[in-house]
Amino acid sequence: MSAIREDFAEILKLVRPGSRVLDIGCEDGELLDLLVREKGVDGQGLEISPEGVAAGLARGLAVVQGDGDRDLDHFPTRAFDYAILSKTLQQMRDPKHVLSELLRVADQAVVSVPNFGHWKVRWALLSRGRMPETGALPEPWYSTPNIHLCTLRDFVALCDQLELRIDACASLAEGKPVRAIDPRQPIENWRAETALFLLSRKAEPQPAPNALPQQNLFGEVELPKAEAPKKGRRSRA
Amino acid sequence: MTAQGPIKAGIEIGGGTWRFPAGQPLRLDSGARLAPLEIAYKTYGRLNEARSNAVLVCHALTGDQHLASTHPVTGKPGWWDRFVGPGLPLDPERYFIICTNVVGGCMGTTGPASIDPATKAPYGLTFPVITIGDMVRAQSMLIEAMGIDTLFAAIGGSMGGMQVLQWAADYPEKLFSAVVIAAAARHSAQNIAFHEVGRQAIMADPNWVNGAYLTAGVRPEKGLAVARMAAHITYLSEAALQRKFGRELQRDGLSWGFDADFQVESYLRHQGTSFVDRFDANSYLYITRALDYFDLAATHGGVLAEAFMKARHVKFCVLSFSSDWLYPTPESRDIVRALNGAGCRASFAEIQTDKGHDAFFLDEPLLDQTLRGFLAAQSHSRGLA
Numbered sequence: 001m002s003a004i005r006e007d008f009a010e011i012l013k014l015v016r017p018g019s020r021v022l023d024i025g026c027e028d029g030e031l032l033d034l035l036v037r038e039k040g041v042d043g044q045g046l047e048i049s050p051e052g053v054a055a056g057l058a059r060g061l062a063v064v065q066g067d068g069d070r071d072l073d074h075f076p077t078r079a080f081d082y083a084i085l086s087k088t089l090q091q092m093r094d095p096k097h098v099l100s101e102l103l104r105v106a107d108q109a110v111v112s113v114p115n116f117g118h119w120k121v122r123w124a125l126l127s128r129g130r131m132p133e134t135g136a137l138p139e140p141w142y143s144t145p146n147i148h149l150c151t152l153r154d155f156v157a158l159c160d161q162l163e164l165r166i167d168a169c170a171s172l173a174e175g176k177p178v179r180a181i182d183p184r185q186p187i188e189n190w191r192a193e194t195a196l197f198l199l200s201r202k203a204e205p206q207p208a209p210n211a212l213p214q215q216n217l218f219g220e221v222e223l224p225k226a227e228a229p230k231k232g233r234r235s236r237a
Numbered sequence: 238m239t240a241q242g243p244i245k246a247g248i249e250i251g252g253g254t255w256r257f258p259a260g261q262p263l264r265l266d267s268g269a270r271l272a273p274l275e276i277a278y279k280t281y282g283r284l285n286e287a288r289s290n291a292v293l294v295c296h297a298l299t300g301d302q303h304l305a306s307t308h309p310v311t312g313k314p315g316w317w318d319r320f321v322g323p324g325l326p327l328d329p330e331r332y333f334i335i336c337t338n339v340v341g342g343c344m345g346t347t348g349p350a351s352i353d354p355a356t357k358a359p360y361g362l363t364f365p366v367i368t369i370g371d372m373v374r375a376q377s378m379l380i381e382a383m384g385i386d387t388l389f390a391a392i393g394g395s396m397g398g399m400q401v402l403q404w405a406a407d408y409p410e411k412l413f414s415a416v417v418i419a420a421a422a423r424h425s426a427q428n429i430a431f432h433e434v435g436r437q438a439i440m441a442d443p444n445w446v447n448g449a450y451l452t453a454g455v456r457p458e459k460g461l462a463v464a465r466m467a468a469h470i471t472y473l474s475e476a477a478l479q480r481k482f483g484r485e486l487q488r489d490g491l492s493w494g495f496d497a498d499f500q501v502e503s504y505l506r507h508q509g510t511s512f513v514d515r516f517d518a519n520s521y522l523y524i525t526r527a528l529d530y531f532d533l534a535a536t537h538g539g540v541l542a543e544a545f546m547k548a549r550h551v552k553f554c555v556l557s558f559s560s561d562w563l564y565p566t567p568e569s570r571d572i573v574r575a576l577n578g579a580g581c582r583a584s585f586a587e588i589q590t591d592k593g594h595d596a597f598f599l600d601e602p603l604l605d606q607t608l609r610g611f612l613a614a615q616s617h618s619r620g621l622a
Contacts, residue, residue, distance in 0.1 A: 050587065051603070053585070054586065057586075058614055074577050
């Protein structure tokens with residue numbers, strides 16, 4: 001078997017044995033499978049492609065087809081110890097909402113983001129005046145799935161705004177050893193190509209946002225009358 | 238025997254009719270009791286020594302126990318023949334596969350065409366109204382009588398999927414895994430509406446004779462055929478109908494009358510007339526009623542997640558079809574959301590297909606791949622591999 005991907009190896013170190021893990025965008029379930037085997041976690045995947053779901057199922061994993069933008073509402077508040085979102089936050093339509101959702105469904109979130117403040121990116125923009133294409137961000141602007149790029153500083157600012165605590169941060173770059181960093185250090189905003197964060201809440205999580213039907217299902221809002229669940233079921237736009 | 242011969246060679250096929258004595262009635266949700274109860278069933282494969290490899294396959298509205306062997310009336314292959322057999326996802330060399338005709342059915346299990354011991358005449362409309370819960374309770378009686386404590390899996394599509402959900406709610410301790418395909422946790426207004434059209438078609442047939450047609454020696458074939466035609470449209474998609482038939486004509490030119498000019502008309506008429514040969518009109522009334530009454534949340538305080546609170550150890554696989562407008566994908570998502578809410582580990586996939594609700598009987602490689610992977614992984618963790 002080939003070597004474990006660097007970010008996977010780092011995540012493997014962060015996750016407590018026997019914990020409950022939600023992996024958003026789990027692809028064919030490789031990371032979850034690794035966590036199940038190495039850490040005995042109770043894993044759940046969320047994956048957009050049916051082929052990925054089928055592959056995860058064949059590994060014996062529980063995988064729900066869906067995407068992080070829409071389908072985190074499937075999961076009740078604090079159902080997991082960790083929610084993992086690897087390198088896809090910048091592809092979400094509403095990253096701020098997704099980030100707060102991660103820390104609603106889980107006590108801690110493991111999130112990795114490519115840093116648009118990296119020197120190569122800045123240099124590409126400065127010297128060529130065109131959208132940067134780098135190792136971490138290889139696609140041209142018109143076909144990139146990365147629609148919400150941010151710098152390390154931007155991301156830290158968003159964490160502050162959402163009252164999230166940064167429990168750990170590491171800099172990842174292909175072919176280079178993982179390095180623990182302080183993401184508030186200005187130099188890291190130049191140096192880190194991709195940053196992996198372990199986040200937790202400073203305050204108790206709010207229940208599911210914008211009155212999703214899930215609230216009705218768990219009876220968190222007043223309902224039990226016969227009519228109520230039907231309304232709840234149909235409230236999904 | 239080896240697997241070299243014809244595809245079904247080497248499978249042990251069993252079955253028959255299990256008769257529960259009058260002292261062991263089926264308690265119905267309506268409060269009535271049904272006795273004596275007979276359950277017609279088929280089995281494929283052999284129960285292992287640990288009695289841990291039993292799979293219950295639950296059939297849909299007009300299905301029956303003839304899952305993977307020749308149907309005695311139509312002479313056609315079993316309704317899920319492409320899924321059950323050596324090397325197929327449900328392999329009788331690994332599993333003991335059971336399929337029962339539902340209560341209220343007409344292929345040997347006690348239903349409205351059975352003889353009421355009190356009157357020595359067919360029940361007709363004196364047959365009690367039954368529910369999905371009643372069907373499952375009867376299945377559970379049979380499984381218990383067979384000496385099986387836990388099913389490795391309960392699997393079903395459409396109404397079969399509803400039975401699987403009911404199993405998870407009523408007998409979670411008897412389940413290891415559950416597969417729910419193209420189903421819903423309750424019947425929608427549109428579902429009930431289509432069924433009502435079918436029932437009215439049957440009841441409008443003068444040969445229905447208020448349900449006593451068997452005694453009268455006639456059959457409401459026209460009404461039942463129309464019911465089937467209407468329902469059959471809901472099993473397909475607009476795209477599938479268009480692809481199959483378009484506006485193609487049966488013959489050159491129009492008849493300028495009401496013959497079946499269009500191929501789609503002829504197809505539906507064929508669906509209707511061939512259906513009446515194998516199905517009982519009153520069974521159709523009773524089973525569609527059972528479906529309409531189905532609302533798993535309503536029987537759990539209006540909260541669907543409550544239905545699955547005791548099923549946290551069960552591994553669920555929920556599948557839907559993108560072009561299914563009878564039980565569309567959001568219905569399956571509601572089930573998954575409730576399962577997650579109850580703390581169950583659930584998997585879900587929407588299979589992209591234009592074949593509509595009936596895709597579940599048809600060749601859908603991704604459906605096979607998904608189910609094969611799920612069952613193989615679960616049987617591995619159950620120690621069956």
